[in-house]
Amino acid sequence: MSQPSVSAAPGETIAVNLQVNGTSHSLEVDPRRSLADVIREDVGLTGTHLGCEHGVCGACTVLADGEPSRACLMLAVQADGVEITTIEGLATDAGMHPVQQAMHDAMSFQCAFCSPGFLMSTVALLRDNPEPTEAEIREELSGNLCRCTGYQSIVDGVETAVQLMGGKSS
Amino acid sequence: MSSATTDRQSSGLGFVGQRVKRVEDERFLVGEGKFIADLNHEGMLHAAFARSPFAHAKINSIDVAAASRLPGVVKVFTGAELNAVTNPFIPFFTVGGLYTPLYSCMSDDRVRHIGDPVALVVAESRYIAEDALELIEVDYEDLEAIGSIDAALKPGRTQLWEKADGNVLGEFTDTFGDVDEAFNQADRVITKTFDCPRQSNQPMETRGIAVVVDPTTGHLDIHSTSQAPHFKKWAIAAMLVKDSTAASLAKFARNSERRSAFLAAAKDFVAANKEKMAQQDNSGMVSQLKKDPSTMLHQLRMGAGLLAADDYPTVMAADIGGAFGSKGPVAREDVAVAAAASELGRSVQWIEDRVENLLDGGQAREERFTMSVAVDNDGMLKGLRVDAVLDQGAYTGFPVAPALIALLWKVYFPGPYNLDAFEITSKIVTTNKGRVVPYRGPWANETWARERMLDLVAAELGLTPVEIRSRNVMREGVSMPDAFITGPTIDETMSVAKTFDRALEMIDFDQLKRDKADAEGRGHRLGLGIASYHEAAPGPPNFFSSVQPGTDLFVYEDGRAEIGTDGTIRMFTSQSPHGQSHQTTYKQVAADEFGVKMEDVEIVWGDTDRTQFSFLGTGGSRGGPMGGGVMRMTARELRQQVEKVAADMLEASVDDIDIIDGNIHVAGVPSRGISYADVAGKVAADRNITDEPAFMEAMKYEGVGNGGWSVATHVAWVDIDLETGEVEIPRYLVVEDCGPIINPGVVDGQVRGGVAQGIGAVFYERTHYDDNANLMSTTYMDYLVPTAMEIPNIEIEHMETLTEGENDARGTGEGGMIGAPAALTNAVSDALGVQVTEQYLPPYRLLELAGVIEPEK
Amino acid sequence: MKNPPFHYHRPATLDEALALLAEFGDDGKILAGGQSLLPVMALRLGPPAHVIDIGTLEELKSIEVSDTAVTIGAMVRHAEAEHSAEVAEYTPLVAAALPHVGHRAIRNRGTVVGSIAHADSAAEMPAVCLATSATMHLASAEGTRNVAAPDFFQGFFTTAIEPNEILTGVSFPAWGPTTSGTVVEVSRRHGDYAMCGVACALDVADNVINGAALAFFSVASTPVRIAEAENVLLGQAPSEATYQAAADVVTDTLEPEGDIHATAAYRLHLAGVLTRRGLAEAHDRIGVPA
Ligand SMILES: Cc1cc2nc3c(=O)[nH]c(=O)nc-3n(C[C@H](O)[C@H](O)[C@H](O)COP(=O)(O)OP(=O)(O)OC[C@H]3O[C@@H](n4cnc5c(N)ncnc54)[C@H](O)[C@@H]3O)c2cc1C
Ligand code: FES
Ligand code: FES
Secondary structure (H helix, E strand, C coil): CCCCCEEECCCCCEEEEEEECCEEEEEEECCCCEHHHHHHHHCCCCCCCCCCCCCCCCCCEEEECCEEEEHHHCEHHHHCCCEEECHHHCCECCECCHHHHHHHHCCCCCCCCCHHHHHHHHHHHHHHCCCCCHHHHHHHHCCCCCCCCCCHHHHHHHHHHHHHCCCCCC | CCCHHHHHHHHCCCCCCCCCCCCCHHHHCCCCCCEHHHCCCCCCEEEEEEECCCCCEEEEEEECHHHHHCCCEEEEEEHHHHHHCCCCCCCCCCCCCCCCCCCCCCCCCEECCCCCEEEEEEECCHHHHHHHHCCCEEEEEECCCCCCHHHHHCCCCCCCCCCCECCEEEEEEEEECCHHHHHHHCCEEEEEEEEECCEECCCCCCCEEEEEECCCCCCEEEEECCCCHHHHHHHHHHHCCCCCHHHHHHHHHHCHHHHHHHHHHHHHHHHHHHHHHHHCCCHHHHHHHHHCCHHHHHHHHHHHHHHHCCCCCEEECCECCCCCCCCCCCCHHHHHHHHHHHHHCCCEEEECCHHHHHHHCCEECCEEEEEEEEECCCCCEEEEEEEEEEECCCCCCCCCCCHHHHHHHHHHCCCCECCCEEEEEEEEECCCCCCECCCCCCCCHHHHHHHHHHHHHHHHHCCCHHHHHHHHECCCCCCCCCECCCCCECCCCCCHHHHHHHHHHHCCHHHHHHHHHHHHHCCEEEEEEEEEEEEECCCCCCHHHHHCCCHHHHCCEEEEEEECCCCCEEEEECCCCCCCCHHHHHHHHHHHHHCCCHHHEEEECCECCCCCCCCCCCCCCCHHHHHHHHHHHHHHHHHHHHHHHHHHHHCCCHHHEEEECCEEEECCCHHHCECHHHHHHHHHHHHCCCCCCCEEEEEEECCCCCCCEEEEEEEEEEEEECCCCCEEEEEEEEEEECCCCCCHHHHHHHHHHHHHHHHHHHHCCCCCECCCCCECCCCCCCCCCCCCCCCCCCEEEECCCCCCCCCCCCCCCCHHHHHHHHHHHHHHHHHHCCCCCECCCCHHHHHHHCCCCCCCC | CCCCCCEEEECCCHHHHHHHHHHHHHHEEEECCCCCHHHHHHCCCCCCCEEEECCCCHHHCCEEECCCEEEEECCCEHHHHHCCHHHHHHCHHHHHHHHHCCCHHHHHHCEHHHHHHHCCCCCHHHHHHHHHCCEEEEEECCEEEEEEHHHHEEECCEECCCCCCEEEEEEEECCCCCEEEEEEEEECCCCCCEEEEEEEEEEEECCEEEEEEEEEECCCCCCEECHHHHHHHCCCCCCHHHHHHHHHHHHHHCCCCCCCCCCHHHHHHHHHHHHHHHHHHHHHHCCCCC
16 A cells, blocks of 8 residues: 655645654654654653764664654654654553663663663563563663663663563562 | 761661662653753744864854845854853963963854854754754864874974963972982882873763743843853853943942942951961962953953842753763853843753764863882882873863863872872863863873872782782771871771772682683683772862862852741752752752651752852762752751750650651650641741741851762773674672762662773773864764673672761762773783773774784874 | 755655656655664755655565575665564575664664665675675666676765666575575674674585685775685685685785774784684584574
8 A cells, every 4th residue: 555645845844643652643844854853842742862863872762663763863754654652651540661660660770861762672672572681681772872870770670670570580 | 966867767767878769760760851952942042053174273254144044044143243242261260370261152263173163053943053054154274283182292383372382271290298209219210101082971961051031131041951050150140241340340339239238248258268268379360360461351341240230140950961070161152052042132042962062062081191100129109200291172171170180180199009209290281172071080090090000010010919009008007197198188997998908808819810711712811900099079178278279168068958838848959960869869868857758858959049059069979978968967957946846836855856757746655746837837827927938047068077088999800802802891890988878779870880981981982083183083973982782780899987977978979980991901901911001992902902913003 | 963954755656756766866865764864964964955765665665585586675674684584594694694783773764775775885784795696676767777786886885876776675695505604793882883894605515615705894995705715715624724714815805994993904803803703603504594
């Protein structure tokens, strides 16, 4: 099934339907704007952070159709119809997501600027691999930079999450 | 007086000392932190800087016409336009013999490093602002660039600053003890030069400032990623002063209310600080004025303008995504954006991007040390001479000039080892590079050079690194002096030797031998490195006067505690947290003092309208001892006031009052207790107040006794693949003593984060300028912050030595970074069997040192 | 770091995309996964006037397997190929290369073919194309053509793709049970582009090397295959000594340049070390199911 073709000159906008954390947003966006900017400014969810805007730090990582992706390296127009999950979409009325709870228990973060990326990467990791080894955790999180912690507390947080989610008996 | 300790016990709460989970997480982990880029201000305009692509050039002309015409652009300011409405940066930290070149918020006639700002675009969005940058035409005329310490020291090269002597801005020598005697007496003298290349702080959040202009009053609300909001407030206020000195003074003279208030405050200040002021060394000011008398005119204009001003900006720091020293200084961009907003009468924000941050967001540690050690053949150290050079880049950081780092070296260099004499000469040179800022343990290279040198001396004498340290380290009860040769006093109990001895117990030397053999069998080399140090955290009261007489004037910590009429407890700190978990730890401290739950205490920070002045803000490992200290003392004082009122209300003696979980009662009769709200309500009713606190206590805290030293020994095991130069760190151990720990989870995090930065510094990170001062590492593909794959688990052994002080916690923010480069480079030297004299060791360099490949010419 | 303005096009079909390219020529740029193009644009290094987003073209999203080749379409993401059973079975060198490409989040968006079209000299996939003698499928409004890997990579970020063409897919020859390969590299940090790397393949039967491929990356402006070193291996029994002989030819042949992360001498040294290590690992993988 092919979608109709779309085109916009500089300064023109394109209608985009963004599904963010289960809510649909019909937006008119300038195609040059990044998904991260549109989530932060137009949708108003500022939990997704921008640390480098060139794909290295991972602070902007969101789930796009369930897969961790750099929101700084996606145009918002590329996310038309894609299900986006951000850090704001993890907790429910019942409380924090187990990964959030685990990172809290493990005192994983300091300034926490990097935390959205680590949380989203961890959620995807544990979905695909509920009992990762420490080496697997480190490998998976190596796409996210943290300058404060030295990572050990974050790795602890992932291991705590494994337990909270029933993956491994403690 | 009932001591806090017993209260804590009787209340059964005792938050201090426990691994209490962070209250900050409640907002951060659900994405509700409010970092500077998250503040969504109505009608905010966005700024972007046009920056020099040249390391050193003359600006012949600048044309912003096309950029100004771009739809969506509100205004393009040239450097000259902004410089005309701002004052130059203040050479604040003046040291005898130091010249601080005057510079303004923008460059208008000459650029001195890649990234030097020459124009500022204000537009409706950052996208449009960046579009406009591409339309700005600047005619540059290339000049010879000074790209290295060597080039800066060479006479006759192009000068960055006309009034300087070549490219050396200052040279200072300090001598302690009889150095010639020590060198003449010693069996031998060993000399070596150590080089550390440039690094960068690189917090994950870049810098930013959002200036909100009140359209009617013109008042500026400045939101800033600032470690020291109060200083930023006054600095920006001063630099935005436009009136002439005469006009300001006339205005001040007319304002009798202001005049008398100022004179009274000045009198109080002088009365309180007479002694310290008398100690102040003005030779720096004198040498500065000799070089550039115009300094005085600017200072006077700013000073008079501050006296006359009707209004000062408010500075607010909300959540900050790390800083490591880089967000302490007031940056040129801060002043430029504030001036632009103020000129336009419209709100403007600038969020630095990562490339800008790598260009000029803060760089550090490009330093060279030539060390001569006078030593006897048995390894006993006699004397030390250090010739140090610090490359400060083009513009002198403000307010903490890199010269302060040299002053700290002067105090720290001998470390925890006994010496008869020490002399240090430090030169500050200027090069065409970005701004040097304090970076976590700004002086840390003294530990690196010293601990490296110790291993080198040991090798030359046929001793082991353990032997040379054991013989010279200051030992409690054996060889511990009352004061270091360089001035500051030290309390016996805080000995580095304790951590050193404990570390030795934790190293299995037999296992090490086996591991080394095993590594060789795999074509690898394994080595072990040890490094010890002490840091003033915050140091004894005489620490800063040893650094620079008179500066201890600025190192007290203000704080305030209030209880509202409804019983709400609020603690006001002048600290500006950016990852250190102040909110959690201060709640722990205050909750224990008040006998309440942590959630009953509110911590207020970051808003200059609500908190008291602080020159330093958060930095210098002061958050626990100083910031935490003043929280504890003000809370303790208020509790006593509350107990007095409560005793009346309960018709009991003050001595019998106990408070548990906020229940204020006569000890043993909790069922008949009253609450803080009851007590506050009584006070409010008695005094008939509604909109002021029922209780309030403000305090200046100066620290405790001879304490304040944090000490540690780091041990690193490093495994090097001799075929590829790849490095693994199979074990890393920190034995540290920062006194009684408020929250071990927080302390562990600080230590590990610091060690991680040290690992980065040695194996991954370099702010790489070529010889022509072109910056080669302008993105995160080239400036390599290590990932979870490069940083190992770090073992921490705490030794919590108590002293007599009432607030015993000592700082822990910087130590990790101080010890790590030394331990790691010592381990590399041990592994490869060569004495490493440089701090940055990428794989190719390791193989060069190992003799596997030819060094680059 | 915000993208410059551009004219955005999202064609509904490949033909439409090709028509747009025909119209804009040099001014047009294909946007696939965006993991290289978007950072380049955000840094404002030569922004294109027209961006043609092929992300929704279904005809480019498949991995096709025939008796002789595995063909990866232009919009197949790295992650999809990395986890494809067919890729692992028939063209294991591709499967071996992909985990080295950046990080998971990058591989979730970036495409295999985009990486080949981008032709970064330090990238893994172009070297894999050389080592496997892959075939590049190009299409323009005028028709289609195939280009063999050695003719495809022409210089730094320069390939045989004409301004009016799209690289619609790449075919990797299907390997038999006697052939396998691996990619070994040394990078500064995990996930970084390599300082030096090699894609190598061995065909070994009855303890005799019947075929060999060594394609290096991050040592020159394009990936480099060294036939002289491969010839040293042919007809020999796999052994450390044989590998070392090949490695010696490699270090005699290459003339890499230095940069801030690796000196020329270091790169050359790594090329030799990685030749040995890669060949040994390639040999170990023969007959082992992926
Ligand atoms: C942090 C980070 C780390 C990375 N590490 C690595 C690494 O280690 N190794 C590595 O190889 N890569 C690495 N990459 C790059 C990554 O592999 C890219 O995904 C890949 O290079 C480009 O694929 P893409 O689909 O994203 O292409 P795009 O970014 O969309 O396009 C890249 C270029 O190729 C052109 N192009 C793309 N598809 C076609 C086509 N079908 N026809 C014609 N032209 C086309 C585009 O016009 C553009 O010029 C990294 C990227 C990042 C951000
Ligand atoms: S902001 Fe997207 S990876 Fe850094
Ligand atoms: S907690 Fe500060 S960057 Fe990760």
